[in-house]
Amino acid sequence: MTRFRKVFIPFIIAAATLLLARQAAAAPLAVEHGDGGLVSASCDNSHAQVRIDAKDAPGMAWCFELVRVSGWVSLEATGSYGVTNTLSQPVRVAVKHPTGQVYWQVVVPPGGVAPVLVSGQTSVVVELASGPLGGPTGPSTSTFAEGRQVSLRNTATQKVLMSTWSGVSVGQVNRDSSFTTRVQATWLVTRARDVSGCFMLTKPEDPQISLRVEGAEVVAKVGDSQGGNGTWCVVSGETPSSIRLINQAHPTMALGVDKNGSPGLVGVQDGGSEWFVDDALAWVMA
Incomplete structure (x- = not known):
């Protein structure tokens, strides 16, 4: 028992310290805009969710749940390498190149998994959307102002x-x-x-x-x-x-x-x- 403590306990402490350090250094997920239909949630395999697998995420993933028939959310999920969709409807994923203003879209079917790597490198997921969203048809929904x-x-x-x-x-x-x-x-x-x-x-x-x-x-x-x-x-x-x-x-x-x-x-x-x-x-x- 003494030998076990001498050999393994320092290793366990070091591993735990490294894990905590990685989580502390992980970038917080910046959720910029949305309509409230897709909301951030704790990752849980027992719930229908959209999961962004990312090296910058605490626990290596960020998750979202659909609380309405449709919804969208704008975000900045850096270090992303894959998206898993366990919803019952497709999810549209907008992706940005990590070092340039190049965008593309991936559609992940229900139960599907899609990589979002760029030449083997991670990317930035910038939007998730699911269900019909349409667009404005009436009066202005914003104002014309500097910086908008x-x-x-x-x-x-x-x-x-x-x-x-x-x-x-x-x-x-x-x-x-x-x-x-x-x-x-x-x-x-x-x-x-x-x-x-x-x-x-x-x-x-x-x-x-x-x-x-x-x-x-x-x-x-x-x-x-x-x-x-x-x-x-x-x-x-x-x-x-x-x-x-x-x-x-x-x-x-x-x-x-x-x-x-x-x-x-x-x-x-x-x-x-x-x-x-x-x-x-x-x-x-x-």
């Missing part, structure tokens, strides 16, 4: 302003769309670099990209805007809770949707010039 991530929905067409590789467009986008599509429909409101009190619309995944006017087109590009082409001044629209975004370089023109259904500059009083300001369809990590 927003989505802009045209009051005339109900389509959302997007920035894609092929250019600026509008489309039918809601929370059931893929995460990458929703990132394209998310904008960051920043203060203009002059003293006008107006704003710029940049991409949260790359704030160097801003919405501006070039010639007769509205584009989203990297670089400084010239002469107020990328500066937008906000006025209230005629539709309750809507806004108009007047281009500083073209004060009689506003961001809008033309008669052909394309985004561009339209007359300030044009019916396609009003936008509802909604909560971001995808919360993008800085």
Whole structure:
């Protein structure tokens, strides 16, 4: 017994100390946003849950339970390498590259397991969603203010302003769309670099990209805007809770949707010039 104590007890103490140190160093899970349908829970195999396996999690996992028919939660689960779904419906998992602003989506079927590794390295799970979620169809759900991530929905067409590789467009986008599509429909409101009190619309995944006017087109590009082409001044629209975004370089023109259904500059009083300001369809990590 004495020999056992001398040999094994120090080993047990060292192992316990290491485990406690790892747990103390584990990053706390940052839950950013959500609708209350998916909630954080203690990991328990006897309950239907979504489990994120991650080296940064205390106990090596973070778990969530669905308390409604559908739900979503935005988070920052670093060190993730797999997601297990024991719910009775699929789970959509948005994943971010650990060192860059590259996103993708994985759908995990009921009872399924999906790896979220990148070339053998762990990733960051940034959103979980399950069930039909839809999107806003009425008045604005947010406000246009500095530092906010927003989505802009045209009051005339109900389509959302997007920035894609092929250019600026509008489309039918809601929370059931893929995460990458929703990132394209998310904008960051920043203060203009002059003293006008107006704003710029940049991409949260790359704030160097801003919405501006070039010639007769509205584009989203990297670089400084010239002469107020990328500066937008906000006025209230005629539709309750809507806004108009007047281009500083073209004060009689506003961001809008033309008669052909394309985004561009339209007359300030044009019916396609009003936008509802909604909560971001995808919360993008800085």
